[in-house]
Amino acid sequence: MDGQNTWRVAGVELASRFLLGSAGYPSPRVLMESIHAARPAVVTVGLKRAFAGGADNGFVDAIHQAALAVGARLLPNTAGCRTAREAVQLAHMARELYGTDWIKLEVVGDDYTLQPDPSELLDAARTLVADGFVVWPYCTDDLVGCRRLLDAGCPVLMPWGAPIGSGQGLLNPWALRTLRERLPDATLIVDAGIGAPSHAALALEMGYDAVLLNSAVAHAGDPVAMAEAFRLAVLAGRVAWKAGAMARQDFAVPSTPTGNYALGPRIS
Amino acid sequence: MDETSQVAIELNGEIRTFPLGTTLATVVAERGYDPISVATAINGSFVARHMRQACMLGQGDVVVFFAPMVGG
Numbered sequence: 001m002d003g004q005n006t007w008r009v010a011g012v013e014l015a016s017r018f019l020l021g022s023a024g025y026p027s028p029r030v031l032m033e034s035i036h037a038a039r040p041a042v043v044t045v046g047l048k049r050a051f052a053g054g055a056d057n058g059f060v061d062a063i064h065q066a067a068l069a070v071g072a073r074l075l076p077n078t079a080g081c082r083t084a085r086e087a088v089q090l091a092h093m094a095r096e097l098y099g100t101d102w103i104k105l106e107v108v109g110d111d112y113t114l115q116p117d118p119s120e121l122l123d124a125a126r127t128l129v130a131d132g133f134v135v136w137p138y139c140t141d142d143l144v145g146c147r148r149l150l151d152a153g154c155p156v157l158m159p160w161g162a163p164i165g166s167g168q169g170l171l172n173p174w175a176l177r178t179l180r181e182r183l184p185d186a187t188l189i190v191d192a193g194i195g196a197p198s199h200a201a202l203a204l205e206m207g208y209d210a211v212l213l214n215s216a217v218a219h220a221g222d223p224v225a226m227a228e229a230f231r232l233a234v235l236a237g238r239v240a241w242k243a244g245a246m247a248r249q250d251f252a253v254p255s256t257p258t259g260n261y262a263l264g265p266r267i268s
Numbered sequence: 269m270d271e272t273s274q275v276a277i278e279l280n281g282e283i284r285t286f287p288l289g290t291t292l293a294t295v296v297a298e299r300g301y302d303p304i305s306v307a308t309a310i311n312g313s314f315v316a317r318h319m320r321q322a323c324m325l326g327q328g329d330v331v332v333f334f335a336p337m338v339g340g
Contacts, residue, residue, distance in 0.1 A: 021340030046339025049332060050306050051280055060336045077339045085312070092314040093307030093334050164340070214340035
């Protein structure tokens, strides 16, 4: 038993709680080896404008090969979209190109923070759910906004830990913890902002169902080794969540039961 | 061939002229794409692969092709 337990999204069983992005790797070979080391349940992919004679230097083939080898599903995104209409159109193109109803819905409302636009995101989610998509919305940690996305039919929520690519970790643990507590039956995935394996472990320790990250592996000094580190951290975090962490105390509690055997004066 | 028998369209930012009646499927082939390797949109709206043959291009249409790539 690896401690992770399988989980399901829209009836599909997933064996890992690690979701990995495929952008920014130094070479297709490093990308492939990172996917092998991470053993993710999902690998995210994108779409770009195609120009005659344009090539991707083998990255897309590398993704397909590695994902097939480790049993990961592809999750195309709508990165770069600013409106619900754009996102819906891109999602349809992604469905045709990748042959999947799954879509990571990104609708950005601010160019500096890449913060999701809650209104456009919700509009797009409603449309795509009606069109038969399994919508994975990249959202903020706003509780009410998350409830609306669930009401719209999204089977998972993917609140940010920090702005995309920032590597700052979980900037608002209180908000993330509140989401977990207030939405106990929702499938929650921390997406974006994770920079170190400890951030991923913390998300899982808080009861999050999975993490999705990209830059922390792709931009590491050794992406393959970092992919392995994240895989282990996700596993550790999940096992810890299931084990149940001890309650925090505001005072010291001696772990060694010295009791009446202390020789010195009592400290008060 | 007079101007009325042609249409000018924008292909990925480049203005091109085609005979009136040219379909999206023809343009995909003319650009050298494997039909299953790209997705297509006209004026910001997705056009499904099976609709390309029936989709005739009009004057001023903006045609964009999309292909798979890496993503986060």
